[in-house]
Amino acid sequence: MGPDRHMSETERRTKQATSQPAYQTLDVPIQGMDCVECTRHVERAISDLAGVVSVEVLLGAERAVVRLNPDQVGISDLRVAVENAGYRVPAPETALAERSAAQYARRILTLLFGVFAILIFVVVIGEWLGLLESVSRLIPWQLGLTIILLGGYPVFLNVLRAVRRKEVIAHTLMTVGVIAAVIVGEWATAAVVVFFMRVGDFVERYTSDRARHAIRDLTALSPQKARILRQGDEVEVPIEEVNVGDLVIVRPGEKIPVDGEVVAGQATVDQASITGESMPVEVETGSQVYAATIATLGNLRIHTRRIGPASTFGRVIKLVEEAESRRGGVQRTADRFSSYFLPLVAGIAALTFLIGRDPLATAAVLVVACSCSFALATPIAMLASIGASARRGLLIKGGKHLESLAQAHTVLIDKTGTLTLGEPQITDVIPLGEISEDDLLSLAASAERYSEHPLAEAVRLAAFHRGCMIQEPERFEAAPGIGVLAWIDSHEIKVGNRRSLPDTSLPALVLEKERQGKTLLLVTRDGELLGALAAADTPRADVPKAISELKRLGVDELVLISGDNRYATANLAHKLGVDFHAELLPEDKIAIVRRYQDQGRTVVMIGDGVNDAPALAQADVGIAMGAVGSDVAIEAAHIALMREDWMHIPLLFRIARRTMSVVKLNIGFTLIYNLVGLTLAAWGILPPILAAAAQSIPDLGILANSSRLLHQAKQDT
Secondary structure, eight states, X not given: OOGGGGOOHHHHHHHHHHHSOOOEEEEEEOBOOOSHXXXXXXXXXXXXXXXXXXXXXXXXXXXXXXXXXXXXXXXXXXXXXHHHTTOBOOOGGGHHHHHHHHHHHHHHHHHHHHHHHHHHHHHHHHHHHTOHHHHHHTSOHHHHHHHHHHHHHHHHHHHHHHHHTTOOOHHHHHHHHHHHHHHTTOHHHHXXXXXXXXXXXXXXXXXXXXXXXXXXXXXXXXXXXXXXXXXXXXXXXXGGGOOTTOEEEEOTTEEOOSEEEEEEEEEEEEOHHHHOOOSOEEEOTTOEEXXXXXXXXXXXXXXXXXOGGGSHHHHHHHHHHHGGGSOOHHHHHHHHHHHHHHHHHHHHHHHHHHHHOOHHHHHHHHHHOOHHHHHHHHHHHHXXXXXXXXXXXXXXXXXXXXXXXXTOOEEEEEIIIIIBOSOOEEEEEEEOSSOOHHHHHHHHHHHTTTOOSHHHHHHHHHHHHHTOOOOOOSEEEEETTTEEEEEETTEEEEEEOGGGSTTOOOOHHXXXXXXXXXXXXXXXXXXXXXXXXXXXXXXXXXXXXXXXXXXXXXXXXXXXXXXXXXXHHHHHHHHHTOEEEOSOOHHHHHHHHHHHHHTTOOXXXXXXXXXXXXXXXXXXXXXXXXXXXXXXXXXXXXXXXXXXXXXXXXXXXXXXXXXXXXXXXXXXXXXXXXXXXXXXXHTTOSOHHHHHHHTTHHHHHHHHHHHHHHHHHHHHO
């Protein structure tokens, strides 16, 4: 009998927990990545290390998220692996010095590059006029070879590293083309190819950098310092030194550095960095405020609740940075195609040489191919849209959700708190029997004391205005989609909808309120019906216009789904001109989402992110309204609207369709351009010099086309 046979379950679990390694997650900054191909190389290099559990390389954020066993691998191992792959992990303590040195070196290189560009321009013109051979004789070949080696050193080094890893990268084929040109004595051609290789790298880096620009602008809004009260003195400290519970002081014109509750003062706060709303809000004692917003007028003292990455703004940045890892079908297809493209080009080059025996035509084939442009076609557009949308309070968690939204024609909408303001009011108190209105309302409010449902808040508010006593329940239970159960003075008090009393017939007076479209709350004590409360909610003013706009955009199936009674739901659905399902439990909403998905429909679910979290997660695209400060909404939904503006829903559809249109145009342009370029090069019509010059054009085309998204985003604001 083994020694573990007599262990208790607790002892066994404790032993298992202590025997398992304590995994750690590191954020590793990486410099030098230009396209998706780069991220794959870095990902492969890191994942090959023993002790690495998972790795996710984010091009837009220029970092890798690595889950590892710290007993087996550390940051120094990661740095070596990344550098061996041809990229860099900057040391934080040397970042500033490196930046200054890089700026100085960039000025020198820009000057040299300008001189080199003039030389190359002369060579290209010479090729075009047929004078290249005579021009080349004027320059010693030793100087030309030196220019080739110096100018192409970073590229050649990356190719050598790839060869060591037994990989073929885009520069591998171009390097072979350079070698072929040198072997046949066309050193000027080789120099021009090297020059345009570097130009291509610059264009790709610039293109990627433009796509990251919106994300960097968002990150730049993060607070760096805070003024806190310690031992009676005001002290300015880095944001990293602020602790939960600290008292933060904010003066007029300063950025609020933390999420927290105002404990003293009043101010006008600009929340545009989170909600995208240009109109400021007034805050006072008891108000919630958020990091990265600005107190334009007034002084505040804030009790810190969340800081840094845990704050609402910190989570927004993290989700936007990670959005690119959630790739849609179009992007995955483009990535797969780009992985097959290089072998295809190598095959075409081999056939060109075997058939025509022309080394320059072969070199031109190798040089003109633009594999990175395929990899850039989708993420550049996605990053531009996601970053620009985040600045307007539209938090999109990934390109695949934009892709799904672009093709969606079925939209399911929650009622309370989504289509309505979520601020219902008790309009009628209907006692049945000998109980008074105030006593009925007091019991209902006491039972609802700890409920978070909007109707519970309406009950408590009505009791407060009438001066009714709200007791402390002895026990409390919430039944989602039904109501609440509480024990008060040893009696079981239940407050719920019609589903809480399915077999009870209601008086005509109560049913009349339901037929008027009001929501009923039935109150029972020990199973006996004491009376009912009727509540009405106000529809949002911008909903009808938004619904009309969605229909104009081609959304042909709009369905209102609600846990509310059939009359109230039907009344609102009729006003909006949409279908409806009423009296639903949370699991019923999930079933309806699945039913439409089983019909082959791409389903968008719009809710408030609290009661609707399961349905939001089940839908192809879950959109949470008014998610600012809400952990549940931000985590459950695929898209979170940081403010409750219904006109943002059709705007999201326009952004998604616009983005996918740009993506398809990028891919189509790149495909046609490469097909034409390879054909002309293989037939010897396109010489290596012009092939090298043409190699960067697809990247410029992708940049120009994708930049339209940033321009149109400004017009939408």
